[in-house]
Amino acid sequence: MLSMPLPRHLRLLAVTLASGLLALVAIGTASAIQPRGITDEAHKMNDLFWIVLIVALVVFVLVAAALVYALVRYRRKDDELPEQFHGGGKIEVAMVGVPVLIVIALFTISMLTLIEIDDKAPDDALTIEVTGFQFSWQFAYKMSDLGTNSDPNADPDDAISIIGTPQNDPILYLPVDEPVEFLLKSNDVIHSFYVKDFLYKLDLIPGRVNSFTVTPRETGDFSAQCAELCGTNHALMRFVVRVVERDEFDAWVAQEAARQLGEDTLVSSSGKQGD
Amino acid sequence: MATVEVPQLSGYHRPAVLDWITTVDHKKLGILYLYFTLFFFAVGGVLALLVRTQLAVADNSFVGNDLYNQIFTMHASAMLFLFIIPVWAGFGNYLVPLQIGAADMAFPRINALSFWMLPPAGILMFAGFIVDGGAADGGWTAYSPLAQQTGVGMDMWIIAVIVLGMSSTIGAANFLVTMFRMRAPGMTMFRMPIFCWTMLVTALLQLLATPVLAAALVMLFIDRNYGGQFFDPNGGGNVVLWQNVFWFYSHPAVYIMILPGMGIISEILPVFSRKPLFGYKAFVFATIGIGGLGFSVWAHHMFTTGSVLLPFFGFMTFMIGVPTGVKIFNWLGTLWGGSITFPTPMLFAIGFVSMFLIGGINGTFSAAVPVDFALHDTYFVVAHIHYVLFGGSVFAVFGGIYYWFPKIWGRKLNERLGKLHFALMFVGFNVAFFPMHMLGLDGMPRRIAVYAEGAGWEALNMLSTGGAFLIAVSMIPFIIAVVWAFMRPMDQPDDPWEANTLEWATSSPPPEYNFDSLPPVRSERPLFDARQGSGEGH
Ligand code: HEM
Ligand SMILES: [Cu+2]
Ligand SMILES: [Cu+2]
Numbered sequence: 001m002l003s004m005p006l007p008r009h010l011r012l013l014a015v016t017l018a019s020g021l022l023a024l025v026a027i028g029t030a031s032a033i034q035p036r037g038i039t040d041e042a043h044k045m046n047d048l049f050w051i052v053l054i055v056a057l058v059v060f061v062l063v064a065a066a067l068v069y070a071l072v073r074y075r076r077k078d079d080e081l082p083e084q085f086h087g088g089g090k091i092e093v094a095m096v097g098v099p100v101l102i103v104i105a106l107f108t109i110s111m112l113t114l115i116e117i118d119d120k121a122p123d124d125a126l127t128i129e130v131t132g133f134q135f136s137w138q139f140a141y142k143m144s145d146l147g148t149n150s151d152p153n154a155d156p157d158d159a160i161s162i163i164g165t166p167q168n169d170p171i172l173y174l175p176v177d178e179p180v181e182f183l184l185k186s187n188d189v190i191h192s193f194y195v196k197d198f199l200y201k202l203d204l205i206p207g208r209v210n211s212f213t214v215t216p217r218e219t220g221d222f223s224a225q226c227a228e229l230c231g232t233n234h235a236l237m238r239f240v241v242r243v244v245e246r247d248e249f250d251a252w253v254a255q256e257a258a259r260q261l262g263e264d265t266l267v268s269s270s271g272k273q274g275d
Numbered sequence: 276m277a278t279v280e281v282p283q284l285s286g287y288h289r290p291a292v293l294d295w296i297t298t299v300d301h302k303k304l305g306i307l308y309l310y311f312t313l314f315f316f317a318v319g320g321v322l323a324l325l326v327r328t329q330l331a332v333a334d335n336s337f338v339g340n341d342l343y344n345q346i347f348t349m350h351a352s353a354m355l356f357l358f359i360i361p362v363w364a365g366f367g368n369y370l371v372p373l374q375i376g377a378a379d380m381a382f383p384r385i386n387a388l389s390f391w392m393l394p395p396a397g398i399l400m401f402a403g404f405i406v407d408g409g410a411a412d413g414g415w416t417a418y419s420p421l422a423q424q425t426g427v428g429m430d431m432w433i434i435a436v437i438v439l440g441m442s443s444t445i446g447a448a449n450f451l452v453t454m455f456r457m458r459a460p461g462m463t464m465f466r467m468p469i470f471c472w473t474m475l476v477t478a479l480l481q482l483l484a485t486p487v488l489a490a491a492l493v494m495l496f497i498d499r500n501y502g503g504q505f506f507d508p509n510g511g512g513n514v515v516l517w518q519n520v521f522w523f524y525s526h527p528a529v530y531i532m533i534l535p536g537m538g539i540i541s542e543i544l545p546v547f548s549r550k551p552l553f554g555y556k557a558f559v560f561a562t563i564g565i566g567g568l569g570f571s572v573w574a575h576h577m578f579t580t581g582s583v584l585l586p587f588f589g590f591m592t593f594m595i596g597v598p599t600g601v602k603i604f605n606w607l608g609t610l611w612g613g614s615i616t617f618p619t620p621m622l623f624a625i626g627f628v629s630m631f632l633i634g635g636i637n638g639t640f641s642a643a644v645p646v647d648f649a650l651h652d653t654y655f656v657v658a659h660i661h662y663v664l665f666g667g668s669v670f671a672v673f674g675g676i677y678y679w680f681p682k683i684w685g686r687k688l689n690e691r692l693g694k695l696h697f698a699l700m701f702v703g704f705n706v707a708f709f710p711m712h713m714l715g716l717d718g719m720p721r722r723i724a725v726y727a728e729g730a731g732w733e734a735l736n737m738l739s740t741g742g743a744f745l746i747a748v749s750m751i752p753f754i755i756a757v758v759w760a761f762m763r764p765m766d767q768p769d770d771p772w773e774a775n776t777l778e779w780a781t782s783s784p785p786p787e788y789n790f791d792s793l794p795p796v797r798s799e800r801p802l803f804d805a806r807q808g809s810g811e812g813h
Contacts (some may be wrong), residue, residue, distance in 0.1 A: 033647065034716045045645045052643050056636045061604060063632055071608040071625065074548070075617075082614045087554035091608070095557060099600030102595040103639075111586055111644040117645060189421040190514065192652060196718030199649040205515060206420060207508025210581035223730070227652040227720040229414050231421060232340045235723035239592060272664045 016187035024039065035197055038222065039214040041117040042199040048113040049199075052106060059102070087175050121181035121213040123148065127182045128172070129159075130205040132191030132226065137162035139172050143257065147178050147248050157206050160256040166236035175249040176219050184210040192228035195241050216243045299383035300787060304390050306486050306683065309676075311393055312358045314499035316669075318401075319353035320750075322346050327707075330741040333728040344412035345428070349401070352432065353417035355532065356439050357397050358466035359668050363535035364389065364446050366374060366675055367474045369683060371450060373778035373785060374468040376459025378794045381452040383443055394444035400435035400659040403428030414722060416525070419506035423499055430499060431491050440485045443531075446479035447485075451455040459777065459795035465559070468776040468799065469552055471540030472559050476566045480527045480534075483570070488524035493518065515582050521754025522573035530569045531661060533631075534562060536671030537602060540624040543678055544606055545800075546774045548613030555799060558605045568595045578647045585644045586616025592642040599635050603628070618772075619693030623674030626701050629721075630666025634659060637712065652722075653714025661708045673700070673753070678772070685783045686766030699749030710735040715732035735744035 011091050074082075121127070126147030129140040140161040143154035164170025174180055184193055186204035194201035202210050226237035244252070294771055296331045325346050329337045338346060368386065403410030408426020411417070422429060454475050458467065465716045467475075469747060495517070497503035504510025506517045552558060568591060574583040575592040606628050615621075637659045641647040650656060673696070681687045715721075719732050726732050770779040779802055781790050794805045 019585060035718075045649060048643060049640075049646050049649070052640055052646055056639065059631065060636055063607070064629065066607055067610070067625075067632075068608060070613075071615060074610060074613045074615050076614040077551075078614075080614070082548075082550055082612055084551055085553065085612060086551050087557065087605075087608055087610075091604075092554055092557050095554065095601050095604040096597060099597040102594045102600075106639065106643060107593045110589060110645060113643075114589075132623060170575045189424070190418055194652070194718075194720065196649075201579050201648060201651060205580060205582075207512075207514055208582065225720060225723075229344070229418070229421065229722040231424065232344065233726045234344075235340060238727070266748055 012123055034199065037199040038197045038218040039152055039200075041119075041214050043166040043199065043217075044113055044116050045199045048110060051109055055102065055106060099174045112170075119179075119213055121211075124148070125179045125181050125213065126175065127181045127183065128174075130172075130193055130204065131186065131232070132184070132186045132193065132237070134188050134231050135166045135226075135237045136168075137170050137172075137226075137237070137239050138163045139170060141253065143261075146245065146253060147175065147180075149253070158261055160253065162256075164239060166233045169238045169242045171242050173225075173244060173249055173252050174216050174251050175246045176216055176243050178246070179213050179215045181211060181213045184212075189230045190228050191226045192232050192236065192268060193224075194227035195224040197224075197241070203228055216241075219243045219245065288342060297387075297504070299379075299387045301372050301380045301383065301386060302785065302787075304386055304397075305365050306368075307390055308361055308368055308393075311390075311397070312362040312365055313664075314354045315357035316362075316399060319358055320352050320747065322350035322353065324501055327349060327740040327743040329724065330726075330736050332737065333587050333726055333730065333733050334584060335725060338724070340724040341409065341412065342708065344414075344722075345404070345410040348412050348414050349403075349410050352400060352411065352436075352531040354664075355365040355415060355528075357393070357400070359664065359672075360443060360528070360590075361393060361438075362672055363474070363477060364443065365529075366535060366679075367450055367477075369442060369681070371453060371471055371474055371776060372457070373470050373781070373789060374776050375457060375462055376433025376777045376790060376796070377453065377455060378498040378789050382449050382451050385449055389442045389446040389449065392438050394437040396442070397436040399431050399438075406431070413482045416521060417517075418521075419494065419495060419498065419514060420493060422495060422517075423506070430496065430736045433496050433499075437489050437492050440489050442488075443481045444485045447481035449483070450474055450478040459793050459796055465556065466796055466799045469541040469555065469558060470535065470538035473541075473562055476562045477531050477534045480566050481533050481570065484524045484531075487520060488528075488614070491520035491524070494520075498794045506701045515577070515580055518577050518580065519573070522576045526573040526576065527566070528665070530565055533667050534565070536606060536627065536668040536675075537562070539671045539675040539678075540627045541605070541609075542774075543620045543624040543674055543778065544609045544628075546616050546772050547618065547624075548610050548611055549773075551775075551800060551803075552605060552713075553608030553611070554601075554605045557601055561601040561605070564598040565595060565691075568598070575647075577643065577653050578641075579589070589642060593639065596635065596639055603632060619688065619690060619697060620674045620678035620772075622694065622697040623670045623677065626697065627667055627670040627674065630662055630704070634662030634666055650715055651711060652720055654711040654717035654719045654721055657721050658708050658711035658715060661711070665704060665708070670700075673697075679778075680760065681767040681771045682778055682783045682785070684760065685767045686760040686762050686763055687767060687771065688756040691753040692759075696749055696752040696756070699752070700746055703745030703747075703749055705742070707739050710739045710742075714739075744803040770802060773806070775803045777801055780805075787792060 034046055034049050088159055088266040124147065127142065127145040131138040138161055142158045144156050162170045175235050182193065184202055184204040186206050188206065191204040192201050193204060200213055200214070202211070202212050204210065220243060222240050222241040224241050226234060230237065295307065298304060325338060329335050329343055367378065399601055401410070406427050410426055410428040411432035412425055413422040413429065423737065456469055494503065497506050498507060504512040506512050506514055508514055541552055541558065561798040572588060572595060573590045574588040577583050578585060641650055641656065641659065677688055677693055714735050717728060717731060767783040769782055777793065780794055794801050798804055
């Protein structure tokens with residue numbers, strides 16, 4: 001085996017490895033691109049993603065280049081035994097030091113982003129209670145908690161709610177440019193509220209309430225779905241996030257309130273403005 | 276070095292089958308482990324192909340949603356619990372006593388018991404497919420309360436995993452005692468072959484972590500069958516408790532699944548670079564470091580539960596990148612300045628280094644907590660799992676098979692077929708798993724049986740499925756090479772590769788008692804020293 005001519009092995013190795021690795025770098029740079037997201041928080045997380053991606057690509061290219069170089073440069077040319085180098089001293093310090101520095105830098109940046117996105121909702125923010133169930137979602141909007149258009153006189157129990165089915169994806173209406181607080185609950189198994197364009201997910205866990213706040217900045221329809229295996233029809237636990245202007249949101253609330261709560265508790269779109 | 280003329284006992288011969296069933300010889304048990312685990316690699320592979328067939332096109336109805344959940348759960352369970360964890364016990368069984376110059380494991384009968392616990396467990400787990408309600412379908416992670424809902428297949432899965440855990444716990448104790456007590460004269464701890472070191476740390480992890488999993492599984496079994504409420508919030512239990520105990524085991528377990536593979540390629544790279552491993556002690560300490568840190572990062576699987584201390588677990592997870600980086604330097608430094616040849620074991624070792632590099636790097640994306648909020652439970656994580664476990668562990672398994680085949684069976688696997696096997700597998704692997712990064716970034720959740728037309732995931736999924744089938748095709752040259760090797764006579768010398776460690780000092784295959792005589796051990800490379808005609812010292 002060792003006496004077989006080398007170039008052929010080498011070509012094989014070079015072709016598979018080099019083309020594989022280079023293709024990966026190329027594809028990686030060109031298309032490993034996360035959507036930028038539609039919320040303030042998503043934009044910050046996406047910035048962090050790009051920092052990590054760039055550091056990752058630099059590390060990858062340097063190490064992969066060193067690997068390919070070593071394989072080509074140090075292939076066996078004669079029977080002489082190479083220098084029997086065991087390593088030691090300075091190089092081993094660098095072996096530990098370089099990764100430590102990279103890792104601490106990345107950790108620090110991640111924590112800064114974590115602090116930035118972990119904002120508390122203002123008291124008057126729109127609050128939506130999300131309940132996941134096998135296999136769809138319920139979105140409940142309290143009439144007393146509708147954000148800039150809350151009805152301070154509304155019965156605290158009055159709420160409109162949207163309930164989906166696996167065949168009929170529910171629509172989650174959000175007003176643009178306003179902070180929204182989500183309260184996440186489940187009564188059966190664990191689900192996960194995942195909106196790709198929020199770049200965010202948070203689990204719905206029986207026995208606990210999780211919450212988070214985002215401020216959407218773009219109008220439109222965005223598809224979303226459950227991200228935690230929850231049984232047979234987990235894959236069908238989809239929903240649509242519909243971000244609209246405030247008037248349109250108010251009109252939708254009025255229409256749903258009329259339908260679900262009857263005329264008397266109707267919040268007219270002319271606006272009994274809250275405080 | 277060793278003589279091959281071993282006088283054979285004449286007279287009574289046990290029938291071969293009986294001989295294999297009753298053997299307590301570590302080499303035969305090692306071979307049984309290899310057969311058993313490779314069988315379940317094939318089974319898990321077929322299940323993976325079903326998964327990929329289902330996901331090839333949007334809105335597919337090839338398998339129903341229910342069956343799909345069983346298939347991917349059993350795919351992962353087979354690959355992890357019945358293939359990758361016990362395959363290291365197989366390599367370890369065969370190699371550890373030979374590498375430290377011992378005649379057998381410390382407790383040969385317990386060793387046999389460890390192995391014989393596996394087949395019933397494997398059968399029990401897969402028998403789930405024929406009972407009412409089907410096999411376990413809650414994912415290999417069996418998150419509660421979902422794991423409370425499914426049929427009796429889940430109970431069978433729980434018992435099977437408990438039995439498998441017992442097998443690896445007693446196996447671990449056996450490995451530790453063997454390495455602490457039975458090393459050849461002159462073999463200090465820091466002259467032990469690097470593969471033994473990785474088995475040692477793996478055994479420690481198994482000993483410390485597996486009982487925790489067993490306890491969690493027993494609690495789950497009680498919840499399911501005897502009205503327990505450990506994980507039931509309605510009875511005062513805690514849903515997230517399951518995840519804490521499960522990952523307290525399963526994060527260390529991912530190192531149980533990869534460390535011996537790192538050991539294997541750290542045997543192969545020096546031999547085919549004709550240099551010692553660069554930074555032997557750094558490698559040992561990095562291995563111990565990974566083992567230690569491995570117990571403090573479990574909650575990085577739970578960043579989106581809203582119930583863990585994000586900065587702490589984020590920090591510890593990043594820190595694990597350090598010993599991992601050290602190892603990459605160890606391997607590069609070994610190649611650097613060497614005299615490198617490229618037989619098949621070396622190709623797989625180099626494949627390991629390059630793919631594990633990617634697996635380490637994409638893991639740091641998830642260590643960055645806010646980035647993980649997007650990536651968790653998407654296909655990005657599936658890509659990560661497979662770059663480490665397939666690009667890493669599985670490549671190491673095949674590297675090890677090509678490397679030690681001459682020792683174990685006295686024959687060499689054909690080089691051309693081996694190289695073809697490597698090339699197909701390397702390309703197929705990347706085609707199958709690299710696109711999953713993009714799918715995950717584009718929001719495709721894992722563990723979904725169907726995705727809608729127009730989600731934009733069709734092309735990459737089709738590509739990935741093509742890659743999976745290419746991996747399956749790559750097994751054809753391997754199988755041919757094995758069959759062909761067995762049709763030929765045993766012709767391998769003691770040390771066909773000019774290797775370094777003691778297993779190459781005896782005949783191929785070794786006699787039942789392993790060694791006629793041992794060379795002196797004055798460094799971690801006794802055979803190299805013997806070839807050079809001097810003790811080099813270390
Ligand atoms: C032919 C090779 C393989 C293919 C095509 C393949 C494919 C897949 C796919 C598509 C999934 C995702 C299933 C889903 O989320 O719906 C998956 C999950 C997984 N695979 Fe593989 N796989 C292969 C080999 C392996 C190997 C060798 C291992 C381990 C050594 C492994 C371990 C896992 C694990 C742990 C999961 C996660 C399962 C879960 O979370 O339930 N796979 N695999
Ligand atoms: Cu779900
Ligand atoms: Cu982990």
